Amino acid sequence: MNATANTPVNRQWILQRRPQGAVSREDFAFVEGRVPEIGDGDVLVRSLYFGYDASQRIWLTDDGGYMKPIMPGEPMRCMGIGQVTDSRNPDYKSGDLVEGFMSWQDYAVVRADGPMPLRHLPKADFPLSWNLGVFGVGGLTAYFGVTDGLKVKDGDTVVISAATGATGSLACQIARLHGAKTVIGIAGGADKCNWVVENTGCDACVDYKSADWTNRLAELAPNGVDAYFDNVGGDMLDEMFLLMAPKGRILICGAMSQGYTGVKVQGPTNYMRICTHQLTVQGILLFNYAQQIPQAAQQIGQWVMEGKLKVSENLQEGFEKAPDLLPTMFTGKDPGKLVLRIADPQ
Numbered sequence: 001m002n003a004t005a006n007t008p009v010n011r012q013w014i015l016q017r018r019p020q021g022a023v024s025r026e027d028f029a030f031v032e033g034r035v036p037e038i039g040d041g042d043v044l045v046r047s048l049y050f051g052y053d054a055s056q057r058i059w060l061t062d063d064g065g066y067m068k069p070i071m072p073g074e075p076m077r078c079m080g081i082g083q084v085t086d087s088r089n090p091d092y093k094s095g096d097l098v099e100g101f102m103s104w105q106d107y108a109v110v111r112a113d114g115p116m117p118l119r120h121l122p123k124a125d126f127p128l129s130w131n132l133g134v135f136g137v138g139g140l141t142a143y144f145g146v147t148d149g150l151k152v153k154d155g156d157t158v159v160i161s162a163a164t165g166a167t168g169s170l171a172c173q174i175a176r177l178h179g180a181k182t183v184i185g186i187a188g189g190a191d192k193c194n195w196v197v198e199n200t201g202c203d204a205c206v207d208y209k210s211a212d213w214t215n216r217l218a219e220l221a222p223n224g225v226d227a228y229f230d231n232v233g234g235d236m237l238d239e240m241f242l243l244m245a246p247k248g249r250i251l252i253c254g255a256m257s258q259g260y261t262g263v264k265v266q267g268p269t270n271y272m273r274i275c276t277h278q279l280t281v282q283g284i285l286l287f288n289y290a291q292q293i294p295q296a297a298q299q300i301g302q303w304v305m306e307g308k309l310k311v312s313e314n315l316q317e318g319f320e321k322a323p324d325l326l327p328t329m330f331t332g333k334d335p336g337k338l339v340l341r342i343a344d345p346q
């Protein structure tokens, strides 16, 4: 915390202009202000970790996508972990550790309600930051996507794109735990593909940057793909329609290839395969599973404790890095969940 004993300073990264195209550091301004006052029902949270999610780029568009857009002058919204320092909500008290929607500032006034209510974090033997990864957006979306969206079952051949990512790396493992016979990842480059095979238990990983990636995938799945967990969209999704088995299922989770600079994205041209192969295409939005999160987190926790789920985290340090890390979600980053540590709990 950049503060003196009596007058804490609230460092903020605020949006100074709406990004056009790729997001950059210059879209944000660093300011220092006062710690905000809280009103009835509010909770004041001191930031400990910021999580990085591709959807943050959507929130920066004029439209905001599925949430209110972030306006110039406001601190950048993120999923975060914090510690309550003041509360006018009976459900939260000073010292509580919580996870939920926060923003790039040392102290944020947080409402406990909304689409993803502020979550109390249990005392646990694993690192606090994992509540943004395996127990956060990525892990939970992977869990609900595999178990409910795709309904992966014994014997399935499953393909998962963005397999080095926070969501994909866990979806690969959960698909196997749910009975998939063959699990194939998709990632960019030989090193990342090796990482996927070594760290997610995939049988194989296909490099989407190689010219013949669709042939390679067809060889690995000679009877077609039963379930495809799509994090990438665009041309890759288009090609996947041609690789699906009859009655295959596709889960639309994200569209990394589209950069999220606007809400209009490239749609598939091979969609008639939905008709000829009787495919099911379904979307997922984690918000819609808010009530089932405690139960899912318990199952994920059990798998972690039993050593059945390997957690990969890309942990960075320092408040000053907050805007520099956001573009790396689209330009290339190390595998695992990207998290920025701001402070330790007191």
Ligand SMILES: NC(=O)c1ccc[n+]([C@@H]2O[C@H](COP(=O)([O-])OP(=O)(O)OC[C@H]3O[C@@H](n4cnc5c(N)ncnc54)[C@H](OP(=O)(O)O)[C@@H]3O)[C@@H](O)[C@H]2O)c1
Pocket: 052, 053, 054, 055, 137, 138, 141, 162, 163, 164, 165, 166, 167, 168, 186, 187, 188, 189, 192, 208, 231, 232, 252, 253, 254, 255, 256, 257, 258, 284, 285, 286, 287, 329, 330, 331, 332, 333, 335, 336, 337, 338
């Ligand atoms: N619907 C929901 O509720 C929900 C919830 C969570 C996440 N999501 C979505 O799930 C997706 C993954 O999120 P995440 O948090 O797991 O992200 P992440 O950890 O940043 O991983 C994203 C991965 O995307 C790959 N990628 C980036 N640009 C690509 C491109 N042009 N073509 C192919 N792959 C590309 C990168 O892999 P390589 O290095 O191999 O290229 C990267 O590892 C995102 O689209 C996100 O919006 C949706």
